[in-house]
Amino acid sequence: MSSPRPETATPFYRQTYVQVLVAIALGALLGHYSPAFAESLKPLGDAFIKLVKMVIAPVIFLTVVTGIAGMPHLNAVGRVVFKAMAYFLVFSTLALVVGLIVANVVQPGAGLDVDAATLSTKEIANYASKAHDMTLTGFLLDIIPDTVVGAFTSGNILQVLLFAVLFGISLTLAGERARPVVDFFDALTTPVFRLVHLLMKAAPIGAFGAIAFTIGRYGIGSLSNLLYLVATFYLTSLLFVVVVLGTMARIAGFSIFRLLRYLKSELLLVLGTSSSEAALPSLMEKMERAGCDKSVVGLVVPTGYSFNLDGTNIYMTLAALFIAQATNTPLSLGEQIALLLVAMVSSKGAAGVTGAGFVTLAATLSVVPSLPVAGMALILGIDRFMSECRSLTNFIGNAVATIVVARWEGALDRGTLAATLADRTDGVQTSNGTSLNHGNATP
Numbered sequence: 001m002s003s004p005r006p007e008t009a010t011p012f013y014r015q016t017y018v019q020v021l022v023a024i025a026l027g028a029l030l031g032h033y034s035p036a037f038a039e040s041l042k043p044l045g046d047a048f049i050k051l052v053k054m055v056i057a058p059v060i061f062l063t064v065v066t067g068i069a070g071m072p073h074l075n076a077v078g079r080v081v082f083k084a085m086a087y088f089l090v091f092s093t094l095a096l097v098v099g100l101i102v103a104n105v106v107q108p109g110a111g112l113d114v115d116a117a118t119l120s121t122k123e124i125a126n127y128a129s130k131a132h133d134m135t136l137t138g139f140l141l142d143i144i145p146d147t148v149v150g151a152f153t154s155g156n157i158l159q160v161l162l163f164a165v166l167f168g169i170s171l172t173l174a175g176e177r178a179r180p181v182v183d184f185f186d187a188l189t190t191p192v193f194r195l196v197h198l199l200m201k202a203a204p205i206g207a208f209g210a211i212a213f214t215i216g217r218y219g220i221g222s223l224s225n226l227l228y229l230v231a232t233f234y235l236t237s238l239l240f241v242v243v244v245l246g247t248m249a250r251i252a253g254f255s256i257f258r259l260l261r262y263l264k265s266e267l268l269l270v271l272g273t274s275s276s277e278a279a280l281p282s283l284m285e286k287m288e289r290a291g292c293d294k295s296v297v298g299l300v301v302p303t304g305y306s307f308n309l310d311g312t313n314i315y316m317t318l319a320a321l322f323i324a325q326a327t328n329t330p331l332s333l334g335e336q337i338a339l340l341l342v343a344m345v346s347s348k349g350a351a352g353v354t355g356a357g358f359v360t361l362a363a364t365l366s367v368v369p370s371l372p373v374a375g376m377a378l379i380l381g382i383d384r385f386m387s388e389c390r391s392l393t394n395f396i397g398n399a400v401a402t403i404v405v406a407r408w409e410g411a412l413d414r415g416t417l418a419a420t421l422a423d424r425t426d427g428v429q430t431s432n433g434t435s436l437n438h439g440n441a442t443p
């Protein structure tokens with residue numbers, strides 16, 4: 001009998017993050033030198049995001065149901081959700097405060113002297129109408145699907161999560177009689193994640209089309225007039241990730257920089273597509289692989305995508321104060337605090353809405369009378385460039401939250417986490433198809 005072939009790492013040019021990085025660079029070049037053709041490539045990015053969204057519902061459902069069914073006590077479900085929501089509330093508020101402080105110190109809009117009456121509101125009317133229709137009560141009611149099937153067809157992550165939690169609890173209460181159903185879902189998890197891996201092979205194409213369209217449509221030159229605001233936002237988000245989330249990570253016993261390296265493929269995918277949802281299935285799998293219990297991953301990650309929007313929160317207070325400064329609209333400390341409180345609510349109401357960051361900003365401005373909603377026209381042209389940073393910060397925030405909540409819950413294998421984050425292979429496959437990473441990844 002012949003001996004097995006030695007395991008060899010995948011060549012660098014076949015690794016997903018390298019391919020996505022090259023695709024982003026090529027897409028940016030094409031968008032700059034051939035903008036008309038680059039704009040026509042928008043369907044490539046849209047198609048990839050739709051492909052990933054297609055599998056998000058089954059990934060969340062299977063992960064949550066099998067995770068809850070494997071919990072020894074049902075009160076653990078409520079405990080995880082409570083800890084996650086407490087974490088989300090604290091860090092979302094911190095993000096709003098950071099944006100508020102930076103906007104007051106740096107003052108990116110000062111000196112522009114824009115007359116709000118001269119601004120056209122035609123292009124922002126659609127966003128403003130969505131914001132007007134958005135209420136917290138409506139958002140909470142929207143979490144409940146009209147039908148079970150509707151939860152999987154609406155594209156609303158929280159509807160799928162609600163049904164999955166209730167169904168998982170039902171399986172647990174049914175005891176041994178439900179064991180065949182649990183075993184079936186456990187077995188179904190493997191082909192579903194295989195499908196995710198298959199779809200991820202198209203990530204470079206999706207990133208190429210998305211970034212080519214962005215540069216082709218808006219042009220790098222469109223950044224020039226508002227470059228100060230864009231730079232301020234990116235630096236503020238970096239400060240939040242490194243200092244705030246980095247401190248939390250250090251307290252929890254891991255390095256934020258090692259986590260970023262571990263998630264580099266997903267981060268590049270989010271950067272290329274401007275959508276954190278594009279990397280949601282992969283994030284869930286990698287968090288399990290890093291030693292987080294499946295039930296915690298299934299509850300924290302999908303919930304965080306609606307309630308833990310650190311990047312969006314930084315953007316809201318920073319952009320709102322930019323508009324106030326640019327239009328010479330003074331805001332008292334009381335008005336800024338009111339702005340922060342409104343943003344805390346409106347950021348939850350915009351979950352699942354297309355262009356959530358811009359819609360949330362419209363909702364916030366419409367509730368603070370002294371701020372001209374027409375000022376949104378100032379940043380509409382550069383919002384696409386800022387959305388990438390929003391998505392990246394949101395994604396990183398949810399990765400950190402998952403590990404922290406798992407540790408609080410005693411559902412984190414710290415040895416697996418340390419070994420996984422120290423591994424420089426990024427979970428690449430060997431020549432015989434096995435993974436070089438440690439942990440409890442789905443096979």
